[in-house]
Amino acid sequence: MRRPRTERAYGPGFEKPKPGRRRVFGGGGDDSKGVHEPRGDKWALEEVRGHLTFTSDRIIAWYLAEPQTWSFRAHSDLEALITDQASQLADLVGNTVHGRVTTRPYPVRHWAHAAFANAPDPQPGFEEMMARNQAHMAAHSQADKLVYYGVDLGRRDATVRTLAKFSAGAAEREMAAISERLDTVNRVMSRPGFSARPAVGHDMEWMIARSLSLGAKIPVPEPGEAQQNFLDTDDMAEWFESVAWSAEPLAPTVQVTSSIGGRQETSHVCVLTVSRIGDIEVPETHAPWMAKTDALGFPVEWSFRVEPRSPEDVSREMASLTRRIDGQVSHWSDDHGKRPPKQLSRQAGRAADVEDEMRSEFTGLSTRTRGWYRIAVTGRTEAETLDKAQKVVDLYRPQIKITRQLGQYHLAREFVPGEPLASTAHARKFPVLKVAAGLPAVTAEVGDKRGFYLGETSAMASRAVLMDPWYLTEVMEQAGLIPLVGTPGSGKSTLMGVVIYMSILSGIHGVAMDPAGRLQRLMTLPEIGGGIFNGRQVPARARSVDVLGGRPGSLSPYAVVPDPNPELIRAEAMSDHEFAERLHRERSAAVQQRRDLTVSVLRACLPVGLANNEEVLKRIRARVMEAQADRGADTSTIVKMLFEGDGGDQEIARELAAARERELGRLFFGNDFLQSDEELKGTPFTFYNLKGLNTPPEHVPREEWSAEEQMARPIMTLAAWSALHLIYRSDPNERKLFALDEAHEVTQASGGTGRALVHKLSSDSRKNNCAALVSTQNASAILGSDINNFVGAAFVGRTQDETAQRDALKLLGKPEGLGYESILARLSPRTRRGDEQLGYREFIYRDGLGGDTGHGGMEIIKVTLNHHPGLQEALNTTADPTRRVSRAIGGDPADHSRTELSGDGIG
Amino acid sequence: MRLPDDDELYEVDQTYLGPPRRYIGEMRYRTIFLFLVIAPLTLVLLRKLGMPVTLLSMGLWLIGASYLSMKASDYISSESSAGAWLMTFWHELTTPRVETSAEYAGGAAVAFRHATSPRGGWAKAMRRPGRRFAQQPGATPSTRMLQATVVTSTPSAQAGPIASGSASAVPVRGKAAPVRPVIEAKVVEEPLPAHLSVQPAAQPVSQQHAPGVRPAKGGWSSRPSSSPREPRDVPWKGGAPWQARQEPEQPTSRPQPSPEPTEPTEPAAPVAPPAPPAPTAETTASAAPPPPPAAQPKVQPKVQPTAPPPPPPPPPPPPAAAPATQQAAPKAAPEPGKEPAPKPARQPLSHAVRPAVVIAPEPGFDDAEEWDDFEDAPSGRTRPRDNQDERAVPDGRPQSVDDYRKRLDGDDAPNNGGTA
16 A cells, blocks of 8 residues: 655655745755745736726736738728738837737537527428537637737836835825826727727636636636636736646646646647748738738647837847947958858848838838737647647748747746746847738638528638628628529539538528439438438428429410519508509519510421521410410410411411420420419429429520420520529518529520520519529629629639639639639639549539628638438439449449440340 | 738848958858857866866867857847847746656656766665665765665565665665675675675775765866876776875874764674664664654754764774774674674675675775665755865865875875776
């Protein structure tokens, strides 16, 4: 049995000697065994009042900077931002400016609450989907970056301290001076640039907690939690007692043990110091050098202190340096007749420039600073921490040199507010512009706070991207049209499928049209198509309509154009007279729309030669105008009227009668809308399946189109109109989703009617609270409809064609020729030798949520479905030879392979 | 926006090419400054370590100091000044360490100890075989050599109270140091031969010290040191052979050895000199727990008055005739029928294995009673002599330069390196 340590050390019955005065080299205690009392960490921070922290001799005012966006901003904007911050720093000459950059874990729980509240009617499967999303978000380091600036209000020297003890007047004068200084600093920090506000309450507590418990997981305060603006010595002692810092001699890391919420957690912290920085060009070539760490996959902490120096001070130093340089030059050339090193002449020139700037410059932008910039990397083990530290070093290579100094413990202490500078080594002498170009507050922000979780940003930082498509119509009062643009394989159909899936589960009504028939594969999921889900039977939330296999007349051009919704018009009309007038107008428009569609459809049913004949078109239009054009009208009536006409009419009628007998043509003739409406009642979501439609090639002349190819685009147009009708049927206040995949098939092929459809979607989406997702390969399909002003949000995937890139940039509101084209081409990059499928897709997401330009935030986002394996499987459209039907049927795969090769197999 | 900075401006590499028209190569100013600091320091250090002043040694010192200066100046730059390095060094020393227990706190002391001390402390390290001062004859017994702290591996050794003074009951305090297997194998089973009880006629001067005064540690700087070239006592070789050869040269008129150092470890000695309180206390301590360490200072003052020479030249080992009487007494002392104290299972001290490896019996290491006088308390510090100028010589007179020269010239020292 192991004896107590005291007994082992001193023998039985012995008491532990009381430690004497502790000396550095082991003088404490009664003998030299090295028995000492545990030495706690002594911290300088004594008190917190509001946004002020007090140490024994210093007061620091802390501010929380406003996050700034960086991506896709004009260079002039970014330069103005840097200049503003530099100007503010220059105004703080004489004050040491502290900086602390930390992160707050993304409040996944808060988002989940908001998302649940936002879902109109959560369906079975919604909770499971949210759980998967939350787990994924928590596992990824998505954190809000918080940038604190602390301005040292000066040192309280011993004289003042002593005087204040005896004279109340001295104390009052001191306080008056401090508050005057504080007002000035408050004013400077709130100006554009930093746009900082005092850090109080939770913000201050978070900074102290993160600093004392570097690397530990700290619970995020609830939004409604009580805040404490004053922390006295006892409060601070509680903080300090909960942590223990230690380090081994010459160790590369510091161990920080924190006791949080009854559990103890030890993290290893490695502090890196920014050493030399080469010539960088911000924003043209390089990103803000302090914000670069956001691109790492893990959060890091920054601590820096900057001392803006007065011009006189710098001038004196330059004079001294110049003397040293001149002395060296003279020693080399005069004393020894040798050519001095080139560096000396370069340094002499630089010193002269700086000295000249100090004399002539008056804007403050040439202010020189002296600063120390540290990065703290944390990990659970020392090896993990050092691995992360190496990643930081690699990230900054080669322009910026990052070093790891000795004395890690004291360097790490610098991260705690109020602690003194640990080492004067690696002091950086930057102009104030270079400090400002660090822009630590730059981050990536896009999307809202309540929507569906789509993925994370991938350019500057890794933050969650949430999108509520109805945020645009309900909050921002914008159009709900959301184009998805990209080349085939860029992931736009998958992204559309994700939004549809989440919308269905949250109880949204809507319609989806997919010419490729891929979106309806969502029906294979039990939570969508019905079946046993989680051990219980759930009803189907969607249904699929096979357009091509429909009954005759199911795509009648008369039926697909809905009558105007009187309720909607009444809601917008100011008076009964206006209501009647607008209702009449809308009905006339609907009638005319039906007639146009009918002409277009009948023309498509004719051979190319007849269809291009002006006389034929005139005859058809005349008959269509004569016929009735309500929703119950029948296209066969036109054929009948043509048969009753002269020889020319009869020739047209014979062609149309022949078309009526074709498989696709029969969809136009007859009217089946009442039955269709009845069938679609009670199903929240409908997939229109256009699979099997042979769309004509884009560049093949119309004369060479087959009969089926001629039918394809009218069918699509009519189907789109038919789908739109479902939208207009329901309550205008209800959230609705309209998804149109491969919209260019509609807009380009069907000419004016297709564009009219998209236009109607964009213009009516806000009034009908409808989010319209329209995917297309080329943004010109959207832009051609002249509806760019109606576009709320937009997603642009990989685009490699130059024309498509120009159109995509126009959609995003970005100028051409500034390098954005290459960004579009580099989205979703693949390695040349990678033999696996890319597990994600990248898009440029413009959220449309306000901002200076109205386009809102814009970031590159990464959409991944790894955490939704079922959904990923359902939406995966990539061919897989191992899952071909021949294998599923059974038999010897080798035999099937042989038959396929011979061309006789079933493929 | 191009953003240059001023960092290069501060890297004015000041170099010195020598006086005008006397080019002596490029030397950085900071290297010269460092040489001016490092060279005297290293010279003093080396002289304290006993480096002779010869052309070769001075040359080597000059080269070494220059090399050190150049290396150090490589680390010192405009990026990291000498002050920053010193501050970093201080921070490394004062950093709190990981607390392994409530009693064992971190801090600079532990940091320094970790960096400088062997595991288990200096005392334990010195007891390891192959170390100098593995056993110190004539040392004052530590009152902390408690029964409870003895580490033995055989039940017999743990069964009864340890008979202090027995060679087989050398206690080890704290965790046992790693011991070479050969030591354990031989010592347990082989009792020391009886004829090995012959006392050495003389002890080397370097191992003589007053009671309560610990000898210096090893190393070049430990006094009494004859010369760095001179081979030291080599306990694992059975001690320095010249010590035995000094025996005939030891003046017979040396003062009689004081029995005090051995008495506390002789509980069974029936005939005791004027009984000092300490031996009594120690005798009783074999049955009862000994007093706390605070009692230790009390022992020594009471012992010292019994020593014949008031100035504390440490009691030299007994002359050749003395061991016979001294050994006879303990042998006659044990009560009839009482078995001798069991031998410990493990003897971490090198003397215990000596019979197995030493060819000829070496006087001076067989007086097992004296071995227990070694102050076993781990200290880590070297206690200096009370009077550094008074060297313990056999005749009691202060050591003279002639004595030093004699040993240096090999008059009384062997020149075979102590390996015979």
